[in-house]
Amino acid sequence: MLAWQIHSYGGNDQLTLSATNRIPMIKNPNDILVEVHAASVNPIDIRMRDGYGQKILNVMRNQGLINTRSEFPLTMGRDFSGIVVESGRNVKKFKPGDEVYGVLGAQRQGSHAEYTISSEREMAHKPNHLSHVEAASIPYVALTNWSAINTAGRLTANNTTGKRILVIAGSGGIGTFAIQLLKAWGGEIVTTCSGDASEQLLQLGADYTIDYKQQDVLTELNKLPRFDFILDPLGGDKGEQYSQFLKSWQNAKYVSIAPPFLKNFDNYGILPGLVKNIGDLGCSALKGAKDGKIIRWAVFAPSKQGLKTTTDLLNSRQIHPVVEKVFEFEDLPSAYEKIESGHSRGKTVIKMK
Numbered sequence: 497m498l499a500w501q502i503h504s505y506g507g508n509d510q511l512t513l514s515a516t517n518r519i520p521m522i523k524n525p526n527d528i529l530v531e532v533h534a535a536s537v538n539p540i541d542i543r544m545r546d547g548y549g550q551k552i553l554n555v556m557r558n559q560g561l562i563n564t565r566s567e568f569p570l571t572m573g574r575d576f577s578g579i580v581v582e583s584g585r586n587v588k589k590f591k592p593g594d595e596v597y598g599v600l601g602a603q604r605q606g607s608h609a610e611y612t613i614s615s616e617r618e619m620a621h622k623p624n625h626l627s628h629v630e631a632a633s634i635p636y637v638a639l640t641n642w643s644a645i646n647t648a649g650r651l652t653a654n655n656t657t658g659k660r661i662l663v664i665a666g667s668g669g670i671g672t673f674a675i676q677l678l679k680a681w682g683g684e685i686v687t688t689c690s691g692d693a694s695e696q697l698l699q700l701g702a703d704y705t706i707d708y709k710q711q712d713v714l715t716e717l718n719k720l721p722r723f724d725f726i727l728d729p730l731g732g733d734k735g736e737q738y739s740q741f742l743k744s745w746q747n748a749k750y751v752s753i754a755p756p757f758l759k760n761f762d763n764y765g766i767l768p769g770l771v772k773n774i775g776d777l778g779c780s781a782l783k784g785a786k787d788g789k790i791i792r793w794a795v796f797a798p799s800k801q802g803l804k805t806t807t808d809l810l811n812s813r814q815i816h817p818v819v820e821k822v823f824e825f826e827d828l829p830s831a832y833e834k835i836e837s838g839h840s841r842g843k844t845v846i847k848m849k
């Protein structure tokens with residue numbers, strides 16, 4: 497089968513369209529072989545291409561949690577839409593021919609290939625009204641948002657109505673999904689974006705936008721009533737500038753999806769990285785407790801409940817895919833360049849069929 501792979505970490509010149517791969521075989525009775533019809537491209541693919549997370553993935557490999565002998569060749573791609581080819585003997589819900597969409601846990605080879613292996617808990621039936629391209633734009637950002645908003649943030653369909661929510665960077669893949677989910681649950685949403693994205697985000701459900709290029713974001717935020725919940729996909733230096741304004745916003749829950757964990761492992765090694773992570777977690781908890789704030793970090797994780805809720809919201813037309821650009825499979829490096837440039841307005845998808 498064809499698969500876009502890297503044989504060492506680096507830039508786009510490392511990406512090779514390889515035809516020497518065998519179609520993967522089902523080894524675990526819970527696994528499902530899927531013919532990939534479309535897959536999205538996410539910032540995580542660019543980071544993995546650069547070597548992000550390599551230390552912890554090697555630990556998982558040494559522990560037998562990843563069943564490839566070497567980290568290379570490595571296939572990126574964390575979500576997909578396609579057709580079930582074969583199901584392991586424990587699989588109950590999916591049979592060959594079913595149209596599905598889903599994600600791949602960190603231990604798996606990716607979906608930027610003609611076939612991929614996933615499992616029952618990582619996929620759902622594709623909503624009939626969506627094309628594979630539209631469906632592929634959803635799962636990875638949906639489940640990252642689920643992890644941040646529901647698992648870490650404790651927001652649900654039953655307790656979000658009337659809550660004031662700030663979505664930082666509303667125009668990317670994460671933001672365009674977050675706005676729709678939180679609006680469907682009844683939140684009042686303020687978001688930061690470039691001016692050219694404002695109209696689109698208001699149509700998706702944002703109540704108010706702040707142009708981060710033309711306006712002083714902190715000044716504008718300080719004019720508004722307090723927030724109950726803040727979603728920060730930027731984190732780090734960029735997120736810091738927003739967290740400062742939180743000083744005056746007691747009891748807000750702030751969730752960053754740009755945690756330092758994997759970077760700490762990559763930069764310092766496993767044991768010192770672990771110590772650094774414990775230190776960082778402790779510092780952020782103490783800082784939060786001191787200022788009367790709740791600070792949480794969240795990462796993407798497969799979730800059956802998250803995928804079910806997403807599928808229900810797609811089927812009831814409360815959430816719509818926001819596909820900005822589609823690239824042919826053969827042109828995948830151009831899709832990576834687009835994501836790397838950092839100015840998405842929704843999602844970028846590659847099309848295999």
Ligand SMILES: NC(=O)C1=CN([C@@H]2O[C@H](COP(=O)(O)OP(=O)(O)OC[C@H]3O[C@@H](n4cnc5c(N)ncnc54)[C@H](OP(=O)(O)O)[C@@H]3O)[C@@H](O)[C@H]2O)C=CC1
Pocket residue numbers: 538539540637640664665666667668669670671688689690708729730734753754755794795796835838839840841842
């Ligand atoms: N922890 C995890 O598991 C995951 C973490 N993430 C994090 O979320 C981030 C965003 O992901 P995603 O939405 O898919 O990325 P995208 O590339 O789709 O979008 C990034 C968006 O951010 C906007 N942006 C950049 N800087 C600012 C700023 N200072 N203020 C407001 N908007 C800004 C850009 O628009 P503009 O053109 O206006 O600059 C662009 O629309 C990732 O970079 C990553 O850090 C994402 C997925 C999983």
